[in-house]
Amino acid sequence: MAQIELSAIRKSFDGTDVLKGIDFRVEDGEFISLVGPSGCGKSTLLRIIAGLEPQNSGQVQIDGRPVDSIRPSARNLAMVFQSYALYPHLSTFDNIAVPLRMRRLSTIERLPLLGALLPSRRAKERHIRADVAGIAEQLDITPLLRRKPGQLSGGQRQRVAVGRAMVREPLAFLFDEPLSNLDAKLRVHMRAELAELHRRLKATFIYVTHDQAEAMTMSSRIAVMMGGELIQAGTPAEIYNDPGDIRVAEFIGSPKINVLPGRIRKDGGVDVLGTALKLSCSAAAGDCRVGVRPERIDLGAGPFSGSVVHLENLGAEAFVHLATEGAGLRLIARLADVRHVPAMASSVAFGFAPDAVRIFDPAGKRIEIRLEQAERIREPAHV
Amino acid sequence: MSDGSMTIGAAIAPASRATRRTLPAHGSRRAYSAYTLVTPAAALMLIMLLGPLAGVIALSFTDYQLGAPHFSWIGLSNYRDLFADKVFWTALRNTLAYVVIVVPGAVIAGLAIALLIQSGTSLRSLYRTIYFLPVMATLIAMAVVWEFMLHPQFGLVNGMLRSAGLPAFAWLQDRNTALYALCAIGIWQAVGFNMVLFLAGLVSIPKQLYEAAEIDGASSGWARFRLVTWPMLGPVTTFVVVISGIRSFQVFDTVHVLTKGGPSKSTEVLIHTMYTEGFEFFRSGYAAAITVVFLVFVLALTLIKSRLADRGVHYT
Numbered sequence: 250m251a252q253i254e255l256s257a258i259r260k261s262f263d264g265t266d267v268l269k270g271i272d273f274r275v276e277d278g279e280f281i282s283l284v285g286p287s288g289c290g291k292s293t294l295l296r297i298i299a300g301l302e303p304q305n306s307g308q309v310q311i312d313g314r315p316v317d318s319i320r321p322s323a324r325n326l327a328m329v330f331q332s333y334a335l336y337p338h339l340s341t342f343d344n345i346a347v348p349l350r351m352r353r354l355s356t357i358e359r360l361p362l363l364g365a366l367l368p369s370r371r372a373k374e375r376h377i378r379a380d381v382a383g384i385a386e387q388l389d390i391t392p393l394l395r396r397k398p399g400q401l402s403g404g405q406r407q408r409v410a411v412g413r414a415m416v417r418e419p420l421a422f423l424f425d426e427p428l429s430n431l432d433a434k435l436r437v438h439m440r441a442e443l444a445e446l447h448r449r450l451k452a453t454f455i456y457v458t459h460d461q462a463e464a465m466t467m468s469s470r471i472a473v474m475m476g477g478e479l480i481q482a483g484t485p486a487e488i489y490n491d492p493g494d495i496r497v498a499e500f501i502g503s504p505k506i507n508v509l510p511g512r513i514r515k516d517g518g519v520d521v522l523g524t525a526l527k528l529s530c531s532a533a534a535g536d537c538r539v540g541v542r543p544e545r546i547d548l549g550a551g552p553f554s555g556s557v558v559h560l561e562n563l564g565a566e567a568f569v570h571l572a573t574e575g576a577g578l579r580l581i582a583r584l585a586d587v588r589h590v591p592a593m594a595s596s597v598a599f600g601f602a603p604d605a606v607r608i609f610d611p612a613g614k615r616i617e618i619r620l621e622q623a624e625r626i627r628e629p630a631h632v
Numbered sequence: 633m634s635d636g637s638m639t640i641g642a643a644i645a646p647a648s649r650a651t652r653r654t655l656p657a658h659g660s661r662r663a664y665s666a667y668t669l670v671t672p673a674a675a676l677m678l679i680m681l682l683g684p685l686a687g688v689i690a691l692s693f694t695d696y697q698l699g700a701p702h703f704s705w706i707g708l709s710n711y712r713d714l715f716a717d718k719v720f721w722t723a724l725r726n727t728l729a730y731v732v733i734v735v736p737g738a739v740i741a742g743l744a745i746a747l748l749i750q751s752g753t754s755l756r757s758l759y760r761t762i763y764f765l766p767v768m769a770t771l772i773a774m775a776v777v778w779e780f781m782l783h784p785q786f787g788l789v790n791g792m793l794r795s796a797g798l799p800a801f802a803w804l805q806d807r808n809t810a811l812y813a814l815c816a817i818g819i820w821q822a823v824g825f826n827m828v829l830f831l832a833g834l835v836s837i838p839k840q841l842y843e844a845a846e847i848d849g850a851s852s853g854w855a856r857f858r859l860v861t862w863p864m865l866g867p868v869t870t871f872v873v874v875i876s877g878i879r880s881f882q883v884f885d886t887v888h889v890l891t892k893g894g895p896s897k898s899t900e901v902l903i904h905t906m907y908t909e910g911f912e913f914f915r916s917g918y919a920a921a922i923t924v925v926f927l928v929f930v931l932a933l934t935l936i937k938s939r940l941a942d943r944g945v946h947y948t
Binding site for chain 1: 838840841843844845846847848849850851852854855858859860863864866
C-alpha cells in the first residue's frame with residue numbers, strides 16, 4: 250500500500266527530451282494506467298518510479314519519503330515486465346521464491362551447499378515454501394510449480410511473473426505492458442483477472458500500456474501521456490467523454506473519434522460543413538476542429554449526407570464508413586442495430602446531437618460550448 | 633566438423649528408409665539418389681577423418697618404423713611397452729597436471745576479464761583487442777619472448793622479483809617450476825580466446841533479467857552474478873571448459889621450444905613424447921599407440937561436453 254508522488258520529473262536520452270516535467274500523484278490503492286502511443290515516455294516514467302532509470306531532475310516520493318537515492322531493490326516495489334523476465338534456469342517455484350530468498354536469507358544462507366546445512370536456513374525455507382504455495386494457490390498455478398519457464402505458455406508465464414511480484418507484498422505493483430505478448434483472446438481474459446486481482450489485493454497498481462482498451466477496462470484512473478508530457482488524468486469515463494485535448498480524444502476510443510473541420514463565427518456560433526450547429530462558444534472567431542464519437546452519429550436523418558464506402562459488420566454492432574459529399578471527408582458511424590445496415594455506395598443522411606460535439610481550437614485545446622437552450626435536444630445526453 | 637557430418641549422415645539414413653517403406657515402386661531409386669548425394673560428403677569424411685583414424689589405430693598394432701620397407705603385426709605389444717614405460721606415465725601425469733591447472737585458470741581468468749570489460753564503459757574494444765592478441769600471435773614466436781622474460785639472469789620476471797626483494801628462480805631450468813611456468817604461459821595464451829567466448833555469452837543475456845533481479849532484491853553484484861550471469865552462461869562455460877581442456881591436452885609448441893620436456897622429464901607431455909618417439913626415434917607404431925591414448929582422452933572430453941550441452945541450455 251503506498252501513495253506515489255512524482256514532481257517535475259525530467260529525463261533525456263542523448264539530448265532528446267523523453268519526459269518534460271511530469272507532476273503526478275498516485276493515491277494509495279489506486280489502479281492507474283499510464284497510456285499513450287509508443288515513444289511517449291510512459292515506460293521510462295515507470296522505470297524511473299522503479300529506480301531502474303535515474304531521472305535528470307525532479308523527485309519521486311513513496312509515502313511522502315523521497316526515494317531518489319534509494320536503489321530499486323530497496324524501494325520495495327514489484328514489477329512485471331513485458332517479457333516477464335522469468336529466470337529460465339529456475340522452476341516456477343524457485344522463480345516465485347527468489348524475492349523471498351533474497352530478502353529473508355543472508356548471503357551465507359544462500360550459498361548452494363553450505364547454506365543448505367544451516368538450521369536457520371531450513372526454518373526460513375519452510376516459511377518460504379508455505380508462502381509460495383499460498384500464492385500459487387491464489388493464482389491457480391500449483392500444478393506448474395515444478396516446471397521451468399520454457400515449458401509454460403504465455404499466459405502461464407504471465408501468472409508466474411505476477412506471482413513473483415505478489416509474493417513479498419510490495420508497496421506497489423508496476424506493470425510494463427504485461428499483456429502485449431499474449432494473443433487477443435487471452436489478453437481479454439487476463440484483463441479481467443488483473444482487475445480482479447487489484448480488487449482483492451487493494452494495492453497500488455501502476456500499469457503502462459499503449460492499448461487504450463486495457464486502460465479503459467481495468468483502471469480506476471487513466472493518465473494519458475503524449476510526447477513526454479502528461480496531458481490529462483481522470484477516470485476512464487472522464488477521459489472518454491471529456492477529453493481536454495484533441496490528441497487524448499483521438500487516442501482514446503476505438504474506432505477513433507471523427508474530426509471535422511469547423512469554423513467559429515464572430516457571434517460564437519459554430520459551422521460544420523456549411524451547417525450551423527445548435528450551440529455556441531465564447532472563443533475567438535476562426536478555424537476549429539469538431540469531434541464526434543462514432544456512436545453519437547445518427548444515421549438516417551440530419552443535415553449532412555455521405556456515401557457508404559466501407560462496412561464492418563461485427564455481428565453485435567456495425568461500423569459504417571462514410572465519405573461526405575463534396576468535402577470528401579471520411580467518417581465512421583457505429584450502428585447498434587445491425588439489421589438496418591445501409592447498402593454499400595448508397596447515400597445516407599446523418600447528423601449528431603449538439604451535446605455529442607467536442608470542439609477543439611487549432612492548437613488542439615478543448616473549447617467549452619453552450620448548448621442553445623431554445624433547441625430541443627434530440628437525444629438525451631449519455632454523459 | 634566430425635559432429636556435423638555425422639549428423640547429416642544420421643538424418644539422411646532414416647529418411648531414405650521411410651521413403652522405401654511408403655513408396656515401394658520408387659523406393660530403391662529414391663534411396664539410390666539419396667546415397668549418391670551423400671557420397672561426396674561420406675567420401676571426404678572417410679578420407680579426411682575416419683581413414684587416418686583407422687590408419688593410426690592399425691599402425692599402433694605394428695612395429696612399423698618410419699621409412700622401413702616392411703613391418704609385422706605385433707598385437708598389443710606396443711601398448712604393453714607403453715604402459716610399462718615410466719616416461720609415458722610421467723608424460724601422462726604432467727599432461728593431466730597441466731590440464732588441471734590451465735583449464736580452471738584460463739576459464740576463471742577469461743570470465744573475470746570478460747565481466748570487467750563488459751561492465752566498463754569506455755575503451756572496451758581496446759581491451760578486447762589487447763587480451764585477444766596472444767590468441768592471434770604465433771605461439772612459437774611468443775614462446776621465444778617468454779624465454780627471454782623467464783631468463784634467470786636478465787629476464788623481466790626475475791628482474792621484477794629482485795626489485796621487490798624476492799628471490800629469483802631459474803624458471804624453466806628448475807624441475808620444480810618448469811611445468812608451472814609452462815602452465816602460466818598456457819593460461820596467458822588461452823585467456824583471450826575464452827574471454828571472447830564469454831563476452832559473446834554475456835552480451836546475449838537479456839538485460840531485463842538483471843532488472844528483474846534488482847527489483848527482486850539482488851542488490852549486490854555477487855547476488856546478481858549467482859542469480860543471473862552464472863546460470864545463463866552455463867552453455868558457454870561448458871563449451872569453454874571442453875575447448876580449453878582439449879587444447880591443453882594438445883600442449884606441444886611451448887614445451888618443444890622452451891624445455892624439450894626437460895629438465896629431467898619434468899615437463900614431458902603426451903604429444904611431446906609422441907613427437908620424440910615418432911619423429912626422432914622413428915618408432916611410428918609406438919607413437920601411434922600414444923596417439924590412440926591421447927585420442928581416448930579427447931573423445932571422453934567431447935562426450936562429456938555433448939552430454940552437458942543439452943542440459944546446460946535454458947530455452948526461454
